[in-house]
Amino acid sequence: MTKTITIKESLNWAEAQLQQSCQRPRFEAELLLAHHLQKNRTYLHAFDDKHVPEIETFKSLVSRRANHEPYEYIVGSASFYDIDLKVEAGVLIPRPETEILIDLVAKIIEKEAITSIAEIGVGSGAISVVLARKFPNLKIIATDICDTPIKVARQNIKKFALENRVKVIKSNLLDEVHEPLELVVSNPPYIADDFELEKNVGEYEPAQALFGGMVGDELLKQIVLDVKERGVPYLACEMGYDQKEAMTLFFNEIGVKSFTFYKDLTGHDRGFIITF
Numbered sequence: 001m002t003k004t005i006t007i008k009e010s011l012n013w014a015e016a017q018l019q020q021s022c023q024r025p026r027f028e029a030e031l032l033l034a035h036h037l038q039k040n041r042t043y044l045h046a047f048d049d050k051h052v053p054e055i056e057t058f059k060s061l062v063s064r065r066a067n068h069e070p071y072e073y074i075v076g077s078a079s080f081y082d083i084d085l086k087v088e089a090g091v092l093i094p095r096p097e098t099e100i101l102i103d104l105v106a107k108i109i110e111k112e113a114i115t116s117i118a119e120i121g122v123g124s125g126a127i128s129v130v131l132a133r134k135f136p137n138l139k140i141i142a143t144d145i146c147d148t149p150i151k152v153a154r155q156n157i158k159k160f161a162l163e164n165r166v167k168v169i170k171s172n173l174l175d176e177v178h179e180p181l182e183l184v185v186s187n188p189p190y191i192a193d194d195f196e197l198e199k200n201v202g203e204y205e206p207a208q209a210l211f212g213g214m215v216g217d218e219l220l221k222q223i224v225l226d227v228k229e230r231g232v233p234y235l236a237c238e239m240g241y242d243q244k245e246a247m248t249l250f251f252n253e254i255g256v257k258s259f260t261f262y263k264d265l266t267g268h269d270r271g272f273i274i275t276f
């Protein structure tokens with residue numbers, strides 16, 4: 001028979017298990033237990049002498065986290081911008097820096113009264129869902145080459161009742177998109193194939209969402225060329241912190257009307273906006 005233990009004892013146990021894999025083991029132990037009990041963290045402190053039901057299930061959540069699996073995959077949800085998005089293995093966990101890309105794109109959409117855009121590499125749907133919620137007249141076609149992101153993005157689009165305005169299709173870049181577009185936004189894979197990632201990323205997040213080619217910027221450059229060729233006026237992309245120089249050379253080589261780079265909150269170069 002499994003021994004029953006209290007909330008306090010479970011947290012002490014989980015904290016010890018998470019020492020190696022988490023920067024804030026106590027906090028993550030609390031998050032996982034709150035998720036397990038379907039309560040908030042305050043409850044854990046108020047009722048720390050209560051017994052934890054189904055303790056083996058909780059222990060398996062903790063052992064997944066102790067094995068570096070991202071918290072978001074364990075609980076099936078990620079906080080992004082002003083919403084919670086469903087996520088699962090096979091879909092990139094949306095990152096806070098991508099919120100900066102959204103704010104920059106939002107400014108262009110507002111200024112130019114844009115109503116028709118495309119997103120390349122929809123993932124969980126993070127960018128498209130947030131933009132569609134911000135702009136009630138905006139129509140978005142979002143592409144991905146992988147099946148799991150397409151499925152999960154559609155679920156998130158449905159969760160926010162955006163099915164009429166955000167369409168997800170399976171396509172390499174924009175190959176299957178035939179509608180006229182005013183802007184393209186993308187957070188494509190941009191990491192070099194041989195770059196060694198932290199265990200929680202490299203072993204759990206999908207390679208197709210991370211690696212952009214031998215150098216890393218191959219897909220970014222292809223996106224720039226495709227969007228230019230179609231005569232779309234604006235392109236906004238996230239990129240790697242060390243890709244500004246190579247992308248600047250490339251923009252000058254192919255000739256674009258103007259471009260600006262932006263930084264993330266840690267001061268690293270993180271993306272660009274092109275006007276063609």
Ligand SMILES: C[S@@+](CC[C@H](N)C(=O)[O-])C[C@H]1O[C@@H](n2cnc3c(N)ncnc32)[C@H](O)[C@@H]1O
Pocket residue numbers: 092093094095098120121122123124125126127143144145146149171172173174187188189208209210
């Ligand atoms: C870095 S993730 C971005 C996901 C999401 N937009 C976000 O910001 O969280 C890149 C996405 O692009 C997709 N992808 C990779 N290569 C692609 C291609 N050639 N055409 C379309 N999508 C692609 C991947 O499957 C992945 O979902």
